[in-house]
Amino acid sequence: xxxxxxxxxxxxxxxxxxxxxxxxxxxxxxxxxxxxxxxxxxxxxxxxxxxxxxxxxxxxxxxxxxxxxxxxxxxxxxxxxxxxxxxxxxxxxxxxxxxxxxxxxxxxxxxxxxxxxxxxxxxxxxxxxxxxxxxxxxxxxxxxxxxxxxxxxxxxxxxxxxxxxxxxxxxxxxxxxxxxxxxxxxxxxxxxxxxxxxxxxxxxxxxxxxxxxxxxxxxxxxxxxxxxxxxxxxxxxxxxxxxxxxxxxxxx
Amino acid sequence: xxxxxxxxxxxxxxxxxxxxxxxxxxxxxxxxxxxxxxxxxxxxxxxxxxxxxxxxxxxxxxxxxxxxxxxxxxxxxxxxxxxxxxxxxxxxxxxxxxxxxxxxxxxxxxxxxxxxxxxxxxxxxxxxxxxxxxxxxxxxxxxxxxxxxxxxxxxxxxxxxxxxxxxxxxxxxxxxxxxxxxxxxxxxxxxxxxxxxxxxxxxxxxxxxxxxxxxxxxxxxxxxxxxxxxxxxxxxxxxxxxxxxxxxxxxxxxxxxxxxxxxxxxxxxxxxxxxxxxxxxxxxxxxxxxxxxxxxxxxxxxxxxxxxxxxxxxxxxxxxxxxxxxxxxxxxxxxxxxxxxxxxxxxxxxxxxxxxxxxxxxxxxxxxxxxxxxxxxxxxxxxxxxxxxxxxxxxxxxxxxxxxxxxxxx
Numbered sequence: 073x074x075x076x077x078x079x080x081x082x083x084x085x086x087x088x089x090x091x092x093x094x095x096x097x098x099x100x101x102x103x104x105x106x107x108x109x110x111x112x113x114x115x116x117x118x119x120x121x122x123x124x125x126x127x128x129x130x131x132x133x134x135x136x137x138x139x140x141x142x143x144x145x146x147x148x149x150x151x152x153x154x155x156x157x158x159x160x161x162x163x164x165x166x167x168x169x170x171x172x173x174x175x176x177x178x179x180x181x182x183x184x185x186x187x188x189x190x191x192x193x194x195x196x197x198x199x200x201x202x203x204x205x206x207x208x209x210x211x212x213x214x215x216x217x218x219x220x221x222x223x224x225x226x227x228x229x230x231x232x233x234x235x236x237x238x239x240x241x242x243x244x245x246x247x248x249x250x251x252x253x254x255x256x257x258x259x260x261x262x263x264x265x266x267x268x269x270x271x272x273x274x275x276x277x278x279x280x281x282x283x284x285x286x287x288x289x290x291x292x293x294x295x296x297x298x299x300x301x302x303x304x305x306x307x308x309x310x311x312x313x314x315x316x317x318x319x320x321x322x323x324x
Numbered sequence: 325x326x327x328x329x330x331x332x333x334x335x336x337x338x339x340x341x342x343x344x345x346x347x348x349x350x351x352x353x354x355x356x357x358x359x360x361x362x363x364x365x366x367x368x369x370x371x372x373x374x375x376x377x378x379x380x381x382x383x384x385x386x387x388x389x390x391x392x393x394x395x396x397x398x399x400x401x402x403x404x405x406x407x408x409x410x411x412x413x414x415x416x417x418x419x420x421x422x423x424x425x426x427x428x429x430x431x432x433x434x435x436x437x438x439x440x441x442x443x444x445x446x447x448x449x450x451x452x453x454x455x456x457x458x459x460x461x462x463x464x465x466x467x468x469x470x471x472x473x474x475x476x477x478x479x480x481x482x483x484x485x486x487x488x489x490x491x492x493x494x495x496x497x498x499x500x501x502x503x504x505x506x507x508x509x510x511x512x513x514x515x516x517x518x519x520x521x522x523x524x525x526x527x528x529x530x531x532x533x534x535x536x537x538x539x540x541x542x543x544x545x546x547x548x549x550x551x552x553x554x555x556x557x558x559x560x561x562x563x564x565x566x567x568x569x570x571x572x573x574x575x576x577x578x579x580x581x582x583x584x585x586x587x588x589x590x591x592x593x594x595x596x597x598x599x600x601x602x603x604x605x606x607x608x609x610x611x612x613x614x615x616x617x618x619x620x621x622x623x624x625x626x627x628x629x630x631x632x633x634x635x636x637x638x639x640x641x642x643x644x645x646x647x648x649x650x651x652x653x654x655x656x657x658x659x660x661x662x663x664x665x666x667x668x669x670x671x672x673x674x675x676x677x678x679x680x681x682x683x684x685x686x687x688x689x690x691x692x693x694x695x696x697x698x699x700x701x702x703x704x705x706x707x708x709x710x711x712x713x714x715x716x717x718x719x720x721x722x723x724x725x726x727x728x729x730x731x732x733x734x
Contacts, residue, residue, distance in 0.1 A: 117374035117692075128688045142688070153528035159456035160445040180445050181368075181438020183378030184456050190528035190685035196378060196438065198369030220367040221438025292686060295613045296528055314687045317614030 077150070080248060081301060082169045082228055083273035084257070085283040086143055088306040090267035091125075093141030098123050100262030101145075103210075104229055106217045108201035120195045122146070122226040123259055130310040140311045142304065143268070145259065146193040146226035147292070148172050150299030154185035154194060162223075168248055169272075170301055171228050179222040186223060190293060191300075194225045228270075229257040252278040273301075290315045329483060331723035334732075337570075342720060349712050356706020359699045363435045372697035379677050381696035382436045385704045387519055387673035389425040390463075391547070392666060394555030395583075396422020396470060397505075397512035402586065404505035413579045416477055416724045418559045423470040424714055428707035430467060435703055455521040462515030469508040473501065480723050513548055520547025523676045530613055531620055532680040534605065542601050543676075546594065553591035554669040556583040557646070557662035564659060566719060573731040574724075577655065584658050588646020591665060595639050602635065619683075622691045626679055630671055638668025 101107070101123040110119050123145045130138040148165075152172050155163055162179040165172045186194045197220040203211070211217065214231035218224050236255040237247035245251075252271050260268040271278030283289065284303045291300045292315050306312055325339045336342070362370050373380045399418040403411040434440045446460035479485060479494035497504075517540065523532035524541025534541040560580045567574050606617040621628045645651045645661035652658050682692050696704075718724055 115374075117376060118369060119375075126688055153526060156451070156453040157456065157522070157525065159451055159454045159460055160442075160449045161451045162449075178442075178445060178449060179439065180442045182436075182456065183438070184454070184522070186375070186378035187681050188526045188528055192375065192689070195375055196368075198374075199367045219439075220369070223438075293528075296530075296685075298528065317619075317685075317687055319611060319614055319616065322614065 078168050078170050079274065080169045080272045081274045082148070082171055082233070082255070083271065083280045083284060083301045083303065084145060084228070084260075085269040085280050085289070085303045085305060087267045087269070088128075088140050088142055088304050088311055089308065090265045091141045091143060091263075092265055093125055093127065093139075094264060095125055096262040096264055097143050097259035097268065098125060100258040101226065104212055104215065104258035105226075106211045106215050108203050108217075109207070110199070111202065118198045120197065120224065122193075122195065122224070124192075128311060128314055130308075138308070138310070140306065140308065143259065144191060144193065144292075145228070145257075145302060146172060147191050147298065147300035147302045148228065150301065151297060153188040153190070153298060157184045157188045159184065169233065171230060171233070172225075173227060173230070174223065174225055176216060176218045176222045176224065181221040181223065183223060190296065190298075194223050196223050197221055229259075232257060249275070288312065292316065326721075329481065329721050331482060331721070331728075333729040336720050342716075345716065346713065349709050349716070352705055353709035353713065356702045356704075356709060359702035360435055360706065362699060363703065364440075368436075368438060370697075371699045372695055373700075374694075376692040377678065377681060377694040379681060380694055381700040381704060382432050384670075384674045384677045385707070386429040386432055386436075387677060388670040389707075390429050390516065390519065391551040391669050391673060392555055392558040393422045393425025393429075394512065394516060394551035395557075395559035396425075396473075396555070397466070397508045398552045398555055398586075398590075399559065399583070400473070400501075400505035401509040404502040405509065408582075410579055410582055413725070413727050414559060414563060414575050414583065416722075416726075417563055417575075418556075419470065419473045419477070420715060420718055420724065421559055421562055421711075423467075423474045424711040426463065426467045426470055428711055430463065431710070432703065432707060455518045455525055458518040459515050459522065462511045462518065466508055466511040466515060469504055469511060472497065472504050473508065476501070477718075477722055477724070481721055482723075516551045517544040517548045520544045520676075523680060526680070528685060529680050529683070530610060530615055530685065531683050532676055533609070534601065535609070542597075546598055546601060549590060549594035549597065550669050550672060553587055553594045553643075554665050556587040556590075557665050560584060561659065561662050561666065562715075566715070570719070572728065574728050576727055576731065580655075581652050581658065584646045584652045584662065587665065588643055588652065588661075591639070591643040592647060595635070595643050598639065599635065602631070620679075622682075625693070626682055626691065630675055630679070634668050634671040634675070638664045638671060642668065 098121060105122060107120045113119060123143055126142045126144055128140040128142055148171050150170065152165055155165055155172065159182060160178055160180055162175045163172060163185055167173060183196055186196060197218055200220045201217060233255050236250050240247040240250055256270055260270050269280050269283055271280040273280045273284050275281060286305050288307050289303050289305045290312050291303055295316050330336050395418040399411055399415050402408045403415045437443060446457060450457045476494040476497040479490045485491050520543035521541055524534040524536065524543030527533045534543050536542045536544065560583045563575050610617060642661040642665040645657060678694055682694065684690050
């Protein structure tokens with residue numbers, strides 16, 4: 073299995089115990105990335121939700137029932153399932169920082185990457201994007217819009233990374249060694265509870281460098297070996313247990 | 325009225341009856357064309373596919389017809405490379421079916437990819453690590469080979485064959501057919517395998533993922549074996565269907581029995597490896613990622629019955645039937661075994677396509693249901709209608725069956 077490592081590793085850490093499931097991250101993501109509203113928004117299986125909030129529960133009935141919310145962006149896997157399957161190299165992981173890119177003008181829309189990704193992090197433009205009533209005037213100028221028929225996904229708001237690097241260059245700093253907090257995805261900024269942290273997990277000056285070492289930190293589907301760059305933290309055992317599949321005899 | 329165009333010495337139904345038949349088939353075709361126009365105009369959103377099921381009926385249909393169309397390359401291989409001369413009586417039909425299955429699959433793919441205009445990117449920006457790249461290369465190249473194999477048959481049409489240039493051209497293509505059969509065998513083997521490899525390499529999908537041999541997961545070899553274990557009997561079934569519809573004998577029964585024996589032998593080899601593969605997957609791989617065999621199935625449409633039907637009723641049973649002389653020499657039993665065989669392979673392609681992605685891999689996710697909608701059914705039926713249409717025209721005007729005159733002497 074090929075594993076791709078860079079000097080910088082942009083990493084997201086989500087504290088599930090702080091997340092209230094408000095969905096502000098989803099809305100921020102939609103606005104930042106020019107995701108068009110769907111005419112029939114009730115069809116959740118055809119919507120473009122680069123970041124999706126899952127509801128987890130402990131499987132017990134009231135009054136012992138507990139609920140947790142798990143925001144799921146693209147995991148930017150170290151060993152991505154989507155990259156080797158793409159027939160036209162429309163998706164790659166070759167830029168410093170390890171963000172899995174998606175080249176919309178090259179994608180042929182075969183959806184093999186969607187079939188390969190167990191996190192369901194990739195989305196297909198099923199229909200023509202339409203911004204009703206002048207909404208097109210509020211589009212983010214730095215983010216490309218996509219035609220129907222291509223696969224798209226969270227890229228950790230890559231345009232913001234480019235902006236942060238630009239700023240670093242202007243201030244005479246190394247654009248590949250950004251200080252903590254210079255590069256923030258939109259979901260982080262939109263989160264009212266501060267559940268989302270973001271930074272370079274290989275840089276000791278970044279907060280996430282320590283956060284991923286938290287004993288309660290985990291990644292989803294570790295056993296499959298995709299090495300995601302998104303970590304979660306929860307102090308609740310039943311939440312951590314749902315991070316991966318366990319056989320009955322493995323249950324703790 | 326069009327009797328001058330018929331092959332030498334054969335009889336065909338009257339033109340009005342034939343036109344009525346073509347009209348019925350064309351009605352289905354036009355319904356599909358209407359759906360295809362909808363897909364091209366408004367996008368794949370008009371289908372029943374969604375974010376969970378990027379692959380659905382279309383890909384299942386493609387995989388199934390490509391497997392069943394394997395009669396072309398395998399029969400061609402046996403006839404032209406291994407020189408099994410008896411197969412010359414059915415090889416024309418096998419080539420036509422292969423052409424129809426492959427060209428039909430490619431027509432479906434033009435709708436299935438979101439950006440059909442960029443289909444050539446597979447050649448221009450190939451990812452050498454992707455099994456799908458190999459499929460793109462092999463499927464287009466092999467379809468070209470099938471066209472080259474099909475052309476001499478068209479040129480043998482009675483009136484066309486009177487033109488000296490076309491006559492000689494067809495003759496020279498025939499002389500070199502072993503070369504094309506060899507190229508076709510190579511291309512088709514690889515891409516049948518790569519279709520299996522496409523699923524076998526998806527390590528994020530425990531239902532389909534397999535380890536394997538060098539860069540090839542086991543599914544690569546299983547798909548090749550299952551295709552050659554079903555393609556020949558599919559050809560036999562289509563031949564028999566034409567015989568029943570026209571009331572004529574077209575191919576000697578012993579040729580069909582031979583095709584059944586060939587498919588049966590390959591099916592036995594396939595079932596041997598498939599059962600070992602299933603066992604190793606259930607007791608070895610699945611526990612290694614914290615999953616159990618039972619978790620791979622759900623409810624009725626994703627139930628275990630699919631696996632047992634595929635392996636038992638439509639796998640082991642037809643394999644035994646097809647290699648037993650007493651059974652394969654009985655027409656009804658041979659056809660029954662052939663039907664079961666084809667159903668089994670289609671189930672295999674269905675579960676690898678749909679079941680694979682219906683299974684929730686994340687523990688907090690849930691099973692998803694998929695039902696193709698009218699647009700997918702209509703376009704799939706359109707391909708069937710296209711096949712029936714071309715096959716009808718071939719049967720009426722081309723010398724497809726060399727034994728027809730002899731077998732139907734009054």
